[in-house]
Amino acid sequence: MIDEAQYDNDWSMIGKIIFDSNKDIFMVFSGSSALELSYNADSARRLLKIPVCPLTYAEHLKLKYTYFKNDISQSILNLIFEGKLPEEHLESKILKIYSSFNNYKANELENFIKYGGFPTSFNQDAHEIIKTNVDMIEKVVTTDMGNIKGINGQTSYLASQLLYFFALQNPGEISKGSMANHLDSNKMTINKLLELLEKTQLIFHVEPFTSSAKRTTKPFKYYFATSSLKHILSMNLGNANLEAKEAYMSKLFENFVASSFFNLKNRSNVMYNTYYDSNKKNVDFLVQRGLDTPVPIEVSCGKKDKSQIKTAMNKYKSDYGIIISNTTRNIVEDDNIIYLPPQIFSFM
Incomplete structure (x- = not known):
């Protein structure tokens, strides 16, 4: 060894x-x-690569508070990929889990979305978490990437700027040409840096739901491995306080949902792909298992109009759609739309 x-x-x-x-x-x-x-x-050709993903919310709770059996996850997967509503109230099961913890904080999920994903955060305050993670990111960009052929001090600086660019922008597709113009660089350099940043596992991309031939010509959406990395970089620049809390949390929560799907695929035998919807009046995500009909998913903090999810359901001939939102406490189905609270989704 x-x-x-x-x-x-x-x-x-x-x-x-x-x-x-x-x-x-x-x-x-x-x-x-x-x-x-x-x-x-x-x-x-000889490597067996085992990805070590950031902590899920359930793993976070087990390590921070006490061990419990997460018998909720499969019910959530059945709901997402098959549209099967659970036979029992998952909210009650989750409340029972919370009641077994000593000193459980009611805002634990929000804190996890902002600062979680890594065990080092358990015994640190917000300032220490930000410093630890910023130092980690800088080490990856300057030291790890700096040892790769063709990467120098200038390109390492560009990589750092690219991460801050993703942290501050609204989630959405953006062309490599636009990134190059914003950072006063060129598409070839941006392409190289994006490839390396994905290999560092700091970020990942989501492709558009379209034919394979068109997919190579359309821009990707980029997300951080955890929503906490997006928040920490934003806080390091002092940007998080410049907009309404609900709007800001919606951005973080979209990253949380995207990274939850991405990391689930890496850590389990559930075979599926996550895409973004490139059409007008688009939903945030489309998840598709094999050749099954894609499931439209919309993410929000606060009340969400259902016109987008209905448009996507009609376009892709989906039997149901899912809105992950904090507008309900329990899972609710209405007009073939399943409303899934964040507290329940987080146990996926």
Whole structure:
């Protein structure tokens, strides 16, 4: 077992030599740089990559308070992918879980969306969490990315600016040309930086729901691995207080939903894809399992008009649509639209 393998420039070649010479030696290479461990041609064909995702809300509660069996997750998945309403009130089951915790805070989910995802946040205040995560991001951009061929101090600075750009903008598709113009760069450099930033696992992209041929010509939507990274970068620039709380939380919550779907796919055997709807009057997401009809999903904090979800249901011939919103405390179905409260969705 070799930890911090990335500090040896020849770690993958050494592993290859041992692998080729003796099949009875089991090797584990680990390190703090996901980028350097994965961005290597010699090891690509031999690697079994196991993604270590940020904490889910349920995992966060287990570690911070006490262990409990999350027998809610499957009911939520059945609701999302099959439209099956649970036979029992999940809100009551969640309240029972909360009642078993000592010193549980009523705003725990909001704090998780703003600062959670990593165990280091348990014993830190907001200021310490921001500093820890900003330092981590700067290390990834300057040190980890800096060791990749073709990346220098100027491009590392551009990568940092790109992350702040994503943190401050409203969720939505944006072309690489627009990013290049905003950062006074070029599309080739932006494309390289986006590829590397995704390999660092700081961000990921969501593609438009369209034919494979058209998908390569349309812009992607970019989200952070956790909503907390978006919030922390915004707070570091002092931007979070410049808009109404509900509007700001809606942005964070959309990232929370996107990263929940992205990380679920990486950590489980649920096979599906998440897309964004590129049509006018679009919904936030479309999730599709195999060749099933896509399920339109709209995300909001506060009251949400149902015209967008209805338009998407008609366009994609979906039997039902889902609005994830805090306007209800329990799961409610009305006119083939399922209203799913954030407190319940967070246990997915």
